[in-house]
Amino acid sequence: xxxxxxxxxxxxxxxxxxxxxxxxxxxxxxxxxxxxxxxxxxxxxxxxxxxxxxxxxxxxxxxxxxxxxxxxxxxxxxxxxxxxxxxxxxxxxxxxxxxxxxxxxxxxxxxxxxxxxxxxxxxxxxxxxxxxxxxxxxxxxxxxxxxxxxxxxxxxxxxxxxxxxxxxxxxxxxxxxxxxxxxxxxxxxxxxxxxxxxxxxxxxxxxxxxxxxxxxxxxxxxxxxxxxxxxxxxxxxxxxxxxxxxxxxxxxxxxxxxxxxxxxxxxxxxxxxxxxx
Amino acid sequence: xxxxxxxxxxxxxxxxxxxxxxxxxxxxxxxxxxxxxxxxxxxxxxxxxxxxxxxxxxxxxxxxxxxxxxxxxxxxxxxxxxxxxxxxxxxxxxxxxxxxxxxxxxxxxxxxxxxxxxxxxxxxxxxxxxxxxxxxxxxxxxxxxxxxxxxxxxxxxxxxxxxxxxxxxxxxxxxxxxxxxxxxxxxxxxxxxxxxxxxxxxxxxxxxxxxxxxxxxxxxxxxxxxxxxxxxxxxxxxxxxxxxxxxxxxxxxxxxxxxxxxxxxxxxxxx
Numbered sequence: 001x002x003x004x005x006x007x008x009x010x011x012x013x014x015x016x017x018x019x020x021x022x023x024x025x026x027x028x029x030x031x032x033x034x035x036x037x038x039x040x041x042x043x044x045x046x047x048x049x050x051x052x053x054x055x056x057x058x059x060x061x062x063x064x065x066x067x068x069x070x071x072x073x074x075x076x077x078x079x080x081x082x083x084x085x086x087x088x089x090x091x092x093x094x095x096x097x098x099x100x101x102x103x104x105x106x107x108x109x110x111x112x113x114x115x116x117x118x119x120x121x122x123x124x125x126x127x128x129x130x131x132x133x134x135x136x137x138x139x140x141x142x143x144x145x146x147x148x149x150x151x152x153x154x155x156x157x158x159x160x161x162x163x164x165x166x167x168x169x170x171x172x173x174x175x176x177x178x179x180x181x182x183x184x185x186x187x188x189x190x191x192x193x194x195x196x197x198x199x200x201x202x203x204x205x206x207x208x209x210x211x212x213x214x215x216x217x218x219x220x221x222x223x224x225x226x227x228x229x230x231x232x233x234x235x236x237x238x239x240x241x242x243x244x245x246x247x248x249x250x251x252x253x254x255x256x257x258x259x260x261x262x263x264x265x266x267x268x269x270x271x272x273x274x275x276x277x
Numbered sequence: 278x279x280x281x282x283x284x285x286x287x288x289x290x291x292x293x294x295x296x297x298x299x300x301x302x303x304x305x306x307x308x309x310x311x312x313x314x315x316x317x318x319x320x321x322x323x324x325x326x327x328x329x330x331x332x333x334x335x336x337x338x339x340x341x342x343x344x345x346x347x348x349x350x351x352x353x354x355x356x357x358x359x360x361x362x363x364x365x366x367x368x369x370x371x372x373x374x375x376x377x378x379x380x381x382x383x384x385x386x387x388x389x390x391x392x393x394x395x396x397x398x399x400x401x402x403x404x405x406x407x408x409x410x411x412x413x414x415x416x417x418x419x420x421x422x423x424x425x426x427x428x429x430x431x432x433x434x435x436x437x438x439x440x441x442x443x444x445x446x447x448x449x450x451x452x453x454x455x456x457x458x459x460x461x462x463x464x465x466x467x468x469x470x471x472x473x474x475x476x477x478x479x480x481x482x483x484x485x486x487x488x489x490x491x492x493x494x495x496x497x498x499x500x501x502x503x504x505x506x507x508x509x510x511x512x513x514x515x516x517x518x519x520x521x522x523x524x525x526x527x528x529x530x531x532x533x534x535x536x537x538x539x540x541x542x543x544x545x546x547x548x
Contacts, residue, residue, distance in 0.1 A: 170372030171382075174432070177333055178386045178439065179359030192376035 007272050008265070017264025024258045028078040040067040041075040043226040054246055061246035064236070069246060072228035073254045079229055080258065083144055084209040088202055091148045095155025096198060100186045102156070103163025114160065120153040126215060133221035143222045147212055151205070158201060162194045196273035204266030207259035214255050230255050280347060281308030282475050283332065283362075283443055288341035290327050301327040303499045304341070309443070314469060314476040316486035316507075318522065319496030325479050328496075329445050332477065333364055345443075360390050363436035367448035369428035373420035379406070379431050380416030386438035405434040409464060426457035430464065437468065443475045450485060462489055484526045487511065495519045 008014045027034055035041070036057055046066030054061045060069035102113040120128070132146040166172065167190070175185050214231030216222040223229040230251045237247025290302040302324040309315045317325045331338050337352030344350065350358055366372040373382055380402050387398045403413035409430040420428055429449065436444050446465065450458040466489055469476060478486050486493060486507070493510050495503040495518065503516045514520045 169374075170366045170368055171374040171377075173335070174364065174366065174372050174382075174435065175385065176335070177359065177362075177364045178435075179354075179356045179389050180385055181389075184385075184389075189374055189377070192374070195376075 004269070004272055008268055011268060013264055014268030017261050017268065020257050020261025021265055024077055024261060025081065027074045028081045031074045031078050035068075035071040035074050037068040037071045040071040041226075041228055051240075051244055051247075053244075060250040061244075063233075063247060064240075069233075069250055072233065073230070073251055076228040076230045076233065076251065077254065077258065079140070079223060079227060080210045080213060083140065083147070083213050084206045086144050087147045087151055087209050087213075088205060090144075091151035092155055092198065092202060095152035096159045096191070096194070098152070099156040099159030100163050100190060100194070103160040104167055104182070104186050104190060106167075113156070117153045117156045117160075120150065121157070123150075125150040125212065129212065129216055130219065130221060133216060138221050138224055140223050140227070143213060143216060146216070147209055150212075151209070154205075155198065155201070158197060159194050162197060163190055166190045166193050196269075200266055200269045200273055203262055203269055205262075207262030207266070210262075211255065211259050279310055281344075282311045282346060283309040283477070284344040285328070285332075286342045286344065288328070288331060288338045288343060290324075290331060290336070291339045300499045302331070302338075305501050306341075307494055307501065307504055309475055309477060311442070311475055312469070312473055313491045314478055314486075314489055316478040316480060316490035316493045317496060318480055318483055318486065318493055320481055322498070323496040324499040325496045326447065327499075329364075329447055329477065329479050332443075332445055333362060334358065356390065360439045361441055362443045362445065363439050363441035365429070365432050365436050365444060365446045365449045368452050369425055369432050370452070372432050373428055375419065375421050377419075378416065379418050379420060379423070382420070382431070383416070383435055383438055386435055390439055392438070392440065401438075405438055406431075408437065408468070409434045424457075425453050426461060429453060429457075429461055433461075433464065433468070437472065441474075443477065446476055446478045448480055449478075451480065451482065458485070465489065483522050487526075495522065 008018055031041075032038055037044075044065070044067055046062075048066065049058070049062050050066040051064055052058055052062040052066075058068050058070065060073060063069055063072070098113050098117065102110040102117075128150045129146040132149060133142060136142040136145070172185060172189060175189050180189075210230075213222055214229070214234070217229045217231030218235040220232070220235065222231055225232070233251035234248050234255070237244065237251065240247055285305050285307055288302060288305045289300070292299045292301055305324075305328055307315070317328060319325045330336055332343060334350065334352075334354040342349050345358065345361060373379070380399070383402045383405055384398055387393060387401055392398070393401050399416075402416050406413050406415055411427060411430055411434075415423070415427075415431075420431065423431065429452075433449075449465070450461050453461060462485070465476070468474060476489075478490055480486055483493070490507050492505065493503075493507050494501050495510075495516065497518050503510065503514070503519050505515070510519065511523060514523055
């Protein structure tokens with residue numbers, strides 16, 4: 001862990017990633033203290049100051065009903081991070097367990113589980129999420145559900161492939177000869193050897209989940225107003241380009257910062273943890 | 278002659294179906310007496326590993342029966358059967374989980390078979406490590422921090438942890454360099470005496486088992502072609518294939534042998 005952190009900070013790109021992710025997480029966690037107008041995260045109307053370009057005290061400008069964009073971007077980070085964490089917290093255990101079981105048990109179990117996974121993988125992710133959101137009400141919870149449903153199969157694939165390799169290792173045979181339970185072999189022997197790959201993918205995916213959630217809300221299928229959301233802020237502002245450029249540019253940049261930051265760390269982790277094996 | 282601890286009765290194993298059938302082991306019968314070391318020698322593809330895997334219950338025989346202490350081993354082994362027969366594998370790099378400590382790997386055997394009270398198991402792990410000539414504080418280490426010979430000692434300790442009666446040694450020294458090989462063989466021989474263990478020693482190399490095996494079974498293409506006392510087999514091999522195997526063993530002249538024992542005497546302390 002210490003060594004990983006040391007390598008991360010030594011490389012300028014991964015250091016940049018760390019800084020970006022720190023900024024995102026810090027603003028999400030301490031939004032109430034950083035945001036100049038916390039009440040603007042909700043349904044507030046201030047027509048005296050509507051559609052203002054960046055100026056003090058509105059450093060990102062104001063939106064069409066006079067709310068501070070900087071405040072809304074910060075609160076949108078909070079929503080995005082919660083969404084990313086919840087999605088991964090549900091999708092990863094499900095996907096990893098299915099991949100482990102399919103890879104270790106093999107035979108008919110493997111066939112059924114992996115073909116099921118293929119069905120989910122064969123539908124383009126955004127289309128799958130859109131159809132789920134089309135059936136359900138567009139709320140934050142349903143948005144998380146939709147993204148989760150499209151996310152777990154990737155973990156199944158990843159872990160399944162690692163498990164197939166690990167299964168042939170001598171330590172698995174040794175545990176079987178001792179008489180250890182399948183549960184022990186799968187979760188205590190094989191799973192620890194999958195963890196580096198899973199952690200790397202999770203870091204990369206934090207960015208992608210934020211991106212896909214923003215795409216959904218850009219299409220009007222995600223979080224609904226007045227909750228601040230980066231995707232819907234970009235969508236709303238796009239109608240007023242190029243005159244009111246700040247409406248789109250700042251939320252867009254905010255997405256970029258989050259996705260780019262998580263990806264830089266993910267890439268660095270892949271190199272570090274991959275080299276260990 | 279005491280009753281054999283392990284007995285293979287007309288055991289065969291075929292893989293595949295239809296035209297694609299491989300006869301991996303054909304009508305193998307032999308017994309292993311308690312306390313002896315039976316070597317199974319053959320080149321790759323001779324069926325020696327197939328026999329080892331059937332003894333360990335990794336897969337059942339296609340036909341025939343395997344007896345342990347006089348009772349038939351079922352194809353689905355129970356914990357007691359697992360406990361009685363343990364394994365030391367060829368590659369100590371792969372046989373220990375790199376993500377688990379040495380102590381955790383050893384403790385697994387104790388936990389599964391509920392050996393000792395829970396709070397005593399850490400001490401049992403220390404005792405096992407010391408028995409194979411490793412410091413007790415290695416329990417906290419990762420296998421990646423150990424040398425090949427040290428790892429193989431841990432693997433041996435794991436086989437002992439179950440208090441097994443029979444240990445299948447599947448090429449236990451062929452991944453080690455010569456010096457380490459000699460020490461591990463010496464350790465195995467000591468353990469066999471102190472713990473009254475029975476060994477089935479699988480190897481492709483006759484010279485390795487010459488000094489440790491009491492009897493040698495020679496395998497060729499899925500058949501056991503010869504079984505005899507080590508000295509008889511070396512002095513008077515019955516089968517031409519056995520003769521070829523023996524002729525492949527490097528010859529040591531008397532002068533070299535004398536030099537070797539002098540060197541070995543010097544090694545005693547460093548072991």
